[in-house]
Amino acid sequence: MSLQVVLDQDKCSGLGLCEAEAPEIFEVREDGSLAVLDETPADEHRMACEAAVAACPTEALRLIES
Amino acid sequence: MTVDHLVVVGASLAGIRAVESARKAGHTGRITLVGAEEHLPYDRPPLSKAFLEASEEAPADPRFRTEEHLRDELGVELRLGAPATGLDPKARLIALDDTEIGYDALVATTGGTARRLPGTDGIAGVHTLRTWDDAVAVRSALDAGARTVVIGAGFIGSEVASAARKRGLPATVVESLPVPLVRSVGEDMGHACAYLHRAHGTDLFCGATVLSLEQVDGRVTGVRLGDRSTVPADLVVVGIGVDPSTGWLEGSGLEVHERDHGVVADATLRCADGVYAAGDVVHFPNKLFDGEMMRLEHWTTAAEQGALAARNALDPDHATELGTVPYFWSDWYGSRIQFVGRPQADEIRVISAETGDARFLALYRRADRLVGTITIDRPTQIMKYKRLIATRASWAEALEFAGVG
Ligand SMILES: Cc1cc2nc3c(=O)[nH]c(=O)nc-3n(C[C@H](O)[C@H](O)[C@H](O)COP(=O)(O)OP(=O)(O)OC[C@H]3O[C@@H](n4cnc5c(N)ncnc54)[C@H](O)[C@@H]3O)c2cc1C
Ligand code: SF4
Numbered sequence: 001m002s003l004q005v006v007l008d009q010d011k012c013s014g015l016g017l018c019e020a021e022a023p024e025i026f027e028v029r030e031d032g033s034l035a036v037l038d039e040t041p042a043d044e045h046r047m048a049c050e051a052a053v054a055a056c057p058t059e060a061l062r063l064i065e066s
Numbered sequence: 067m068t069v070d071h072l073v074v075v076g077a078s079l080a081g082i083r084a085v086e087s088a089r090k091a092g093h094t095g096r097i098t099l100v101g102a103e104e105h106l107p108y109d110r111p112p113l114s115k116a117f118l119e120a121s122e123e124a125p126a127d128p129r130f131r132t133e134e135h136l137r138d139e140l141g142v143e144l145r146l147g148a149p150a151t152g153l154d155p156k157a158r159l160i161a162l163d164d165t166e167i168g169y170d171a172l173v174a175t176t177g178g179t180a181r182r183l184p185g186t187d188g189i190a191g192v193h194t195l196r197t198w199d200d201a202v203a204v205r206s207a208l209d210a211g212a213r214t215v216v217i218g219a220g221f222i223g224s225e226v227a228s229a230a231r232k233r234g235l236p237a238t239v240v241e242s243l244p245v246p247l248v249r250s251v252g253e254d255m256g257h258a259c260a261y262l263h264r265a266h267g268t269d270l271f272c273g274a275t276v277l278s279l280e281q282v283d284g285r286v287t288g289v290r291l292g293d294r295s296t297v298p299a300d301l302v303v304v305g306i307g308v309d310p311s312t313g314w315l316e317g318s319g320l321e322v323h324e325r326d327h328g329v330v331a332d333a334t335l336r337c338a339d340g341v342y343a344a345g346d347v348v349h350f351p352n353k354l355f356d357g358e359m360m361r362l363e364h365w366t367t368a369a370e371q372g373a374l375a376a377r378n379a380l381d382p383d384h385a386t387e388l389g390t391v392p393y394f395w396s397d398w399y400g401s402r403i404q405f406v407g408r409p410q411a412d413e414i415r416v417i418s419a420e421t422g423d424a425r426f427l428a429l430y431r432r433a434d435r436l437v438g439t440i441t442i443d444r445p446t447q448i449m450k451y452k453r454l455i456a457t458r459a460s461w462a463e464a465l466e467f468a469g470v471g
Contacts, residue, residue, distance in 0.1 A: 020456075057366070
């Protein structure tokens with residue numbers, strides 16, 4: 001099973017709380033938009049990704065098991 | 067004892083997170099969510115931001131979840147429009163107006179109420195901005211082209227002024243302190259915030275007191291200041307702070323803070339046997355800041371605490387303590403202000419002034435440690451500072467990271 005990160009650009013307001021939880025996976029760009037650095041993170045990042053999803057105030061992030 | 071019935075009092079952000087985390091933690095017993103407002107739980111930050119923008123369509127619905135989702139997916143019994151009026155922690159009972167509810171574990175998430183200006187109740191055109199209903203009223207005043215006066219230069223009031231200016235309406239902010247926001251972010255940052263107002267055409271009167279509101283036929287027409295001048299107004303938004311909603315805890319024996327009557331909890335958010343608290347209502351010792359007591363009015367903390375309080379309430383023997391870096395943001399005039407950590411400091415160093423960068427950056431030092439950072443329009447950096455604070459980075463490390471070490 002592998003993990004996939006899905007970002008809803010319309011909902012994301014670039015606050016970067018996801019980045020605080022999982023800096024290897026998310027980074028807010030200079031223009032305030034969010035870059036998903038790794039859309040299919042390795043399993044070691046699972047906990048951090050779950051924390052990022054929970055921390056997002058706009059519910060812009062989802063994790064899919066594929 | 068094992069918990070069967072979890073009762074959450076306060077149906078907002080911390081409350082919904084408590085409910086969701088209880089289910090996620092495997093709680094299969096009853097959950098009752100009690101709320102004073104008629105509305106389903108909704109999100110407040112948009113109410114002073116996108117919600118106030120001019121648009122043809124109705125603003126986005128701020129509710130977190132549908133009633134069906136709460137009832138069917140989360141198995142929550144809703145008691146909305148039903149404020150709790152009392153608590154008996156020994157008997158494990160809460161009182162509502164017409165009935166009592168027994169609980170095995172209770173999470174109190176009653177947040178706060180916006181402070182009003184004495185003697186202004188009932189004057190049309192005068193509002194606070196805390197609830198969805200408040201936001202609807204403020205939005206419709208702006209739609210009608212109101213000349214807007216904000217009393218108190220705090221973050222929410224400043225967002226209202228910004229929304230009025232974005233619509234091209236005249237906006238004035240009246241602040242009693244000489245510099246806005248000094249208490250929450252310090253003097254230099256206060257000046258930077260003052261600059262944002264003035265650069266966007268908002269009149270900012272600092273060190274100004276409000277003598278009275280002028281009204282005609284029960285509707286506000288102006289704000290009279292201490293120097294006897296009058297600022298014309300069709301809409302007055304009072305943003306002078308929030309009082310924790312703990313009236314219902316009177317007589318319960320729970321400790322409330324002498325200053326503001328917020329409820330006092332330990333590091334696991336426990337207030338008494340079986341009673342936990344979360345969100346804007348609670349004072350708690352923050353492990354990450356050596357147990358400093360704090361009560362925060364930040365979205366992220368309320369969400370995090372709501373989830374933790376429920377988990378701890380369900381399993382007190384394995385309760386975990388909260389260590390968290392406070393974080394808040396505010397959007398004015400297209401700029402984003404972001405703050406992490408604590409503003410009370412031995413030194414506040416304005417790095418952007420040293421490096422000649424127009425985008426504000428200041429670092430807050432306590433002893434040898436970085437305890438806070440504030441930025442304006444530096445979205446890529448703020449979370450990196452948050453991590454530095456979370457890992458107890460030294461002042462030297464912080465300065466080096468900022469490029470001035
Ligand atoms: C307009 C606005 C803009 C904001 N913008 C930002 C922002 O940009 N960034 C940020 O970090 N934070 C922001 N905040 C703060 C953030 O919204 C709060 O920190 C958060 O709402 C706190 O959640 P809470 O659940 O603790 O309390 P609240 O949201 O205050 O909810 C408490 C609930 O309890 C209910 N209640 C009260 N008494 C009783 C009772 N006796 N019985 C039953 N129910 C009761 C209330 O009706 C209310 O619904 C903003 C707040 C407002 C109002
Ligand atoms: S926390 Fe959510 S809103 Fe913020 S940058 Fe990440 S995805 Fe976007």
